[in-house]
Amino acid sequence: MKPLVLVMGVSGAGKSTVGGLLAERLGLPFADADSFHPPANIAKMRRGEPLTDADRWPWLDAIGSWVDARTAEGSGGVVTCSALRRAYRERLRAGRPALRLLYLAGEPALIGARQAARPGHFMPASLMASQFATLEEPTPEEGAILVSVAPPPEDVVDAAIGRLQDAGASSSPA
Ligand SMILES: Nc1ncnc2c1ncn2[C@@H]1O[C@H](COP(=O)(O)OP(=O)(O)OP(=O)(O)O)[C@@H](O)[C@H]1O
Numbered sequence: 001m002k003p004l005v006l007v008m009g010v011s012g013a014g015k016s017t018v019g020g021l022l023a024e025r026l027g028l029p030f031a032d033a034d035s036f037h038p039p040a041n042i043a044k045m046r047r048g049e050p051l052t053d054a055d056r057w058p059w060l061d062a063i064g065s066w067v068d069a070r071t072a073e074g075s076g077g078v079v080t081c082s083a084l085r086r087a088y089r090e091r092l093r094a095g096r097p098a099l100r101l102l103y104l105a106g107e108p109a110l111i112g113a114r115q116a117a118r119p120g121h122f123m124p125a126s127l128m129a130s131q132f133a134t135l136e137e138p139t140p141e142e143g144a145i146l147v148s149v150a151p152p153p154e155d156v157v158d159a160a161i162g163r164l165q166d167a168g169a170s171s172s173p174a
């Protein structure tokens with residue numbers, strides 16, 4: 001079965017960069033969470049206002065529908081989503097047991113600097129404090145694969161592919 005991967009982490013963690021490269025390397029369809037936001041959410045973030053749970057639920061469900069479509073066609077896929085809170089991850093994973101979680105982890109100073117230096121994105125640097133305040137890092141029982149985003153993107157992708165292969169091997173029937 002082709003892998004289905006949800007790439008999560010705060011704004012600026014590298015979800016689009018690493019997720020896109022990962023999809024390319026594995027030959028899988030790719031979707032970026034930003035493309036599922038309704039215009040009202042984008043406008044809100046642009047104004048520097050954090051999204052609420054109510055803003056996020058329909059967005060999470062749209063991402064889940066993308067996963068369902070890829071599951072139905074058996075294509076596998078890579079999709080990004082900040083998925084900051086455990087409840088969001090539970091919503092995304094409910095009824096989707098094949099969806100694996102890849103958590104892009106990094107220090108606030110490193111990710112904040114990258115996020116602030118990124119040109120032409122609607123997400124203001126002023127929202128980074130709320131991103132980290134909202135983040136509930138995946139706990140061990142969530143079974144997420146954690147990779148550090150400190151190395152260059154290609155190296156992060158190498159690490160992710162290695163870990164996904166290990167996880168696949170250990171969960172396949174004996
Ligand atoms: N491993 C890395 N090393 C150096 N720079 C990186 C790395 N990963 C991403 N970047 C850079 O950091 C910035 C943020 O990356 P990216 O846009 O992929 O983050 P994101 O998690 O998708 O953010 P958002 O959720 O706000 O869309 C970009 O300018 C990107 O080029």
Ligand SMILES: O=C(O)[C@H](O)[C@@H](O)[C@H](O)[C@H](O)CO
Nearest residue numbers: 010011033034051082083123
């Ligand atoms: O969950 C959230 O707080 C937000 O949706 C953000 O994380 C953005 O979607 C995005 O990552 C910025 O580009």
